[in-house]
Amino acid sequence: DAKTTQPNSMESNEEEPVHLPCNHSTISGTDYIHWYRQLPSQGPEYVIHGLTSNVNNRMASLAIAEDRKSSTLILHRATLRDAAVYYCILNSGGYQKVTFGIGTKLQVIP
């Protein structure tokens, strides 16, 4: 199964944009890129997903490289509530085959 690589941690100032990178060089053509985040003391929650085109929703934007070997989750204006662990995962055959790694711990500085 294809794996993802993310930085262990990142910092951002409050109210500034945040770009969270994810590398997935062995991605297959049927892999959807999903992002989840886990707030402190909570279960993970879905953020966004995409296949080839960039995607936007009320929470974030997902920018996918043309060769699909990397992607970036964009939080347009970080708030303190965005401090969480962000997981980038690949899903082609159902969540039973998905690997959630350690993710990126985002710290938002007031």
Next chain:
Amino acid sequence: DSGVTQTPKHLITATGQRVTLRCSPRSGDLSVYWYQQSLDQGLQFLIQYYNGEERAKGNILERFSAQQFPDLHSELNLSSLELGDSALYFCASSVEARSNTGELFFGEGSRLTVL
């Protein structure tokens, strides 16, 4: 609120004991997943049930078992507990058994401490 309910939220027990964790999926979801999250570790997939049937197994120990009942709630049974079983156990649910576009909805987890 994800709509997934897990009980208990916290559980402290001793080595060698047996515990049961309970999960009620989101209304309408037929699929239930169990995950284990140890300190500073990622989520480890344990097992999946769909509409009462076991659908997939991950890194689940033989001392652990699960089932999904006709009302779709699920229980994870952990026996002969060891110190290393101390972790957060998450339940998640989804509509479909196998989807690459659907969302997983997670509960808030059950924190198990084995002393």
